[in-house]
Amino acid sequence: MKNRTEQVMQAIRRRIDGGAVAPGEKLPSIRGFAAAMGVSPSTVVEAYDRLAAEGVIFARRRSGFFAAHRNRPVALSELGPRLEREIDPLWVSRQSLDAGEDAPKPGCGWLPADWMPVDSLRRAIRAAGRADDGLLAYYGGTRSEVKLRRLLSRQLADQGIEAGPDRILLTASGSNAIDLVCRLLLSPGDKVLVDDPCYFNFQALFRAHRVEIIGVPYTPQGPDMEHFEAALARHKPRLYITNSALHNPTGATISAQVAHRLLTLAAAHDLIVIEDDIFAEFEPDPSPRLAAMDGLDRVIRIGSFSKTLSASVRCGYVAARPDWIEALIDLQVATNFGGPSPLAAEILHHALSDGGYRKHMEALRARLARLRRLTGARLSGMGIIPWLMPRGGFYLWCALPEGTDGAAMARAALSENVVLAPGNVFSPSQAMTSYMRFNVGQMGDPGIYDILDRAMRAAA
Incomplete structure (x- = not known):
């Protein structure tokens, strides 16, 4: 009952948050929505009662349930599925942006300042x-x-x-x-x-x-x-x-x-x-x-x-x-x-x-080509295998050793002040549990590999 009730609640929230049901608009009848969702009327009753208790909807006697007028800021973290912090896009972005300049950031999306x-x-x-x-x-x-x-x-x-x-x-x-x-x-x-x-x-x-x-x-x-x-x-x-x-x-x-x-x-x-x-x-x-x-x-x-x-x-x-x-x-x-x-x-x-920009990009491409090979080989030696070797850029998308949870690995690394980017943060279907994205430009500190090894063992 609990899982079905939560499914009904999530369906109603999606309708309201997506604008399909406007504030003050009547919700489907209990029996009609039960038939549409393939659940019992009692499940819909419980879902509506719980949403009313949360202030998401309200009841009018003998009239039914209606979407509430919610005069509060929209919290993006409340829209969409509930995710673990380690795989929530907003949380990972904030960790990368707020990390100090000296903190290793193999999960971030930019190159070191002295490369620019x-x-x-x-x-x-x-x-x-x-x-x-x-x-x-x-x-x-x-x-x-x-x-x-x-x-x-x-x-x-x-x-x-x-x-x-x-x-x-x-x-x-x-x-x-x-x-x-x-x-x-x-x-x-x-x-x-x-x-x-x-x-x-x-x-x-x-x-x-x-x-x-x-x-x-x-x-x-x-x-x-x-x-x-x-x-x-x-x-x-x-x-x-x-x-x-x-x-x-x-x-x-x-x-x-x-x-x-x-x-x-x-x-x-x-x-x-x-x-x-x-x-x-x-x-x-x-x-x-x-x-x-x-x-x-x-x-x-x-x-x-x-x-x-x-x-x-x-x-x-x-x-x-x-x-x-x-x-x-x-x-x-x-x-x-x-x-x-x-x-x-x-x-x-x-x-x-500036005439130096073209030379800057040529040098950057050459430097990254070398680092992709070296980083890929170093990670492969740890059982972290690149999905493919890109023809350019600074990312390596890698499969973790079997049984290793990327979110747990990111959690363990963060305890040592290292920001990682686990696979499910990139996956709408949450099907990338055993993947990780690495920024080769941010892997210069040799100590990162020791931290990765400890994080992998903690996540296995």
């Missing part, structure tokens, strides 16, 4: 400081810094994506770019497809938009097309988000065959695709791009500079159809009164135009 082109950034900051007073004091224009948009347009053209500056919008960050697109295209209760596993903050962001997340298994060539097609037919999702190149967390890259099939299915099912290409510049040479193959018709390209230049000088961008860009400009004015800081855009333009 800080001398180039300092020159760019000094140059921006000599700009007109308006740059230092005023809001930016609604279309944002044109010099940086022109530079991005040239970079996209090198990848086969035709997008003039008028089809590019600068945003406060890459995550902010995705958030704006979600505001434009999604309504509470909509369904979205994500890879399983996927970047964990996609799940946290979709929680905030109160949409239903549908996971599709991911393969070394991209999403599993059989499951992808079945999910489209069954769930009729509005949107799909992915990393085509150097997928987070697996490091895989979509094949041309899968990309073509994916776009054919997207067109047939009226699916919009967000291609988050934040790792593009870590590839040794360009791989298939959904945005290039689609011509930015139903594919929206997202990017930022946080992985290659600076996560402190925040700025992202959206490349999309002109009508969508116009709508996104209005949304950005409404929610942020303009785009990113014009000072940040100026600094980034200087840094990207």
Whole structure:
């Protein structure tokens, strides 16, 4: 009875949180909902009584039950399934962001500060400081810094994506770019497809938009097309988000065959695709791009500079159809009164135009290629086996020894002030218990491997 009662309670919460039942709206009758859920009326009675006690719903005599008017802040941790802290996307993000600079962070999503082109950034900051007073004091224009948009347009053209500056919008960050697109295209209760596993903050962001997340298994060539097609037919999702190149967390890259099939299915099912290409510049040479193959018709390209230049000088961008860009400009004015800081855009333009940036990226790719091999070999010797060897980037997605629970391992490592990223934090289906993502750029301290060994033994 208890499990069925909780299932009914969760179903009602989803309807209310997703907007399917508005505040003050009547809930289904006890007998009707019992039939729909395949449970007894007494189970629904208990569920309704418990939800009423929590203040989620209320009863009116002889009228039934109604959704309560809940004038309290929305807690994202209360939306979606209840997860252990070690595998909750919000909690893992907070641990990574709040850890001290000296704390080992093999589970975080950025490279060490001394790997970044800080001398180039300092020159760019000094140059921006000599700009007109308006740059230092005023809001930016609604279309944002044109010099940086022109530079991005040239970079996209090198990848086969035709997008003039008028089809590019600068945003406060890459995550902010995705958030704006979600505001434009999604309504509470909509369904979205994500890879399983996927970047964990996609799940946290979709929680905030109160949409239903549908996971599709991911393969070394991209999403599993059989499951992808079945999910489209069954769930009729509005949107799909992915990393085509150097997928987070697996490091895989979509094949041309899968990309073509994916776009054919997207067109047939009226699916919009967000291609988050934040790792593009870590590839040794360009791989298939959904945005290039689609011509930015139903594919929206997202990017930022946080992985290659600076996560402190925040700025992202959206490349999309002109009508969508116009709508996104209005949304950005409404929610942020303009785009990113014009000072940040100026600094980034200087840094990207610096002749040293190309050399920085060449050196970074070479350094990471060597570290992926060395780290993969070291982990393999411990029984932690890479799922594949990526062609670029700084992630290794690894299978843990049989019987090892990733969440328990992360818990044990955190007791020694080391932040790990266990598999289930990336998995909508919670099917990645025995996987872990490692950032090879954050594995420089030899003591990390001793801590990993102790954490594995504690989690076995």
